[in-house]
Amino acid sequence: MHTPSKVSYLTVGAEEAGQRLDNYLLKCLKGAPKSLVYRIVRSGEVRVNSGRTDVTYRIVEGDHIRIPPIRLAEPGAPPSPAALARGAVLPILFEDDALLVIDKPAGMAVHGGSGISFGVIEQLRAQRPQAKFLELVHRLDRETSGILLVAKKRSALVAMHEMLRDDRSMDKRYLTLVKGVFPDARRHVRFKLQKYVTADGERRVSVTPEGQESHTILNRRSTFSEATLLECELKTGRTHQIRVHCAQSGFPILGDDKYGDFTLNKALPRQGLKRMFLHAWRLTLQHPLDRTPLKLESPLPTELQSYLDSLEKLDG
Template identity: 60%
Template structure:
């Protein structure tokens, strides 16, 4: 608990925190503000809130490594959906980044390399957002990596996701074709928005289950692979994903977190593509995580 001194009267909350929390990535501080972990006089506040002398600011615990001390990468294996000499497909849990960077010391690929020191080649084929769970491909040879990259560029694979969205999705099947443009906030956070000058993006959304007109489970098939594509397409259509901290509603995310579901409900559930070496068709599936299943079961009874 920090009391605002007179010399900082009128300062924005985000600038006040950046001064006090030197070394903490900006993205972590803004996420703490959005999540309600930072409080001003016991109430929620936005990043641009102007502080007054005498205000009390609650700063949540923020752990930092010792200066200059590299964080060791724990060797970790993830649930394997498919593995052969050319390709590894794992079921990535939510909350784990696919690679280090942007305030994250390590991710799936670094942990796999640490767990498999004798592996000569392990490279990510594609990415999943940190809070998205499900199928993630890792190439075990350069030949496989190049073949898979070309396949993804040419639309040679079919990737389906489950998403729980706010609202009553009534259409059986809908094509969402909205161009997407990347942009960066003042805090350095990467975002995507619908913009006529952006890249072409195409998602096919199919209804799976409706829950009392308040929520819907949908299947989203990627026909292009843009950053945050499903998240932005659904939000722009008026159906934000439950738990999405960038494009969803804070009130909904907080309500589900209080009920024990503190993640985004987006799961890469199935993948169909030719094997990069043999050409044999691979049809892979990752089961919906137990936490997601529990949410759906609860909604069925409400």
């Protein structure tokens, strides 16, 4: 640990502009807990252009930021061996100067927080200390596997966020296995979804008239005696959207510990399924900078494909 002897001043560059102040500070102050960052901003010890501000402030190129002396981990201190071991298994599906596409394994958070100190983005930053910019374009739930986009340039991040707001710019497909025999070859599901936090601090989503519009198209791919493999076409990107849409439609995702069939979930590990069956399978888009077509695909992980194979044998 070391204690900076004096106040430091930083100037925001072009690649850093546009992000929230708290995210900027967390990257600058390696090892600082989020609670500390929030405290020094709320107390006014952090100043932007000599004035007080909020953690949600979007920094602008040329902003001058004052940071008080605080205790930090030594610069360059390596993450724990366990964290590095987790990160070592991250396959890369695509990479160029603007974009990095990860095939995220189930069980790994995309970002530290909520009791998780090390996620995919922290792993990437630790492995690539020379990288000036690495930011998540979107998120996947911790237990969801598959395609995860990371921007390597601010311009790419902004362009992809614009694509995400336009449901015609990206074709996002997930594969999921749900309880029961789904009757339709193709079904449009629309609900208004609202986020909330439980007493235990967990994020959840409910269907309410006050919620945000959401839209998923469920395409039936394979039917088994007591389950159906669905291809989910995302038209909006709300938190837990596919999970809530399937459950609300009467076909909960197998292994879903928040919205699933809890009695069935207890039996699934003995049958060979030890995780939620939800996988970000295919993503079709234009490159955010040069607009060349990109078609990214992540095959079903071995544990999910093996479970499907076992269902086919049982039905056969």
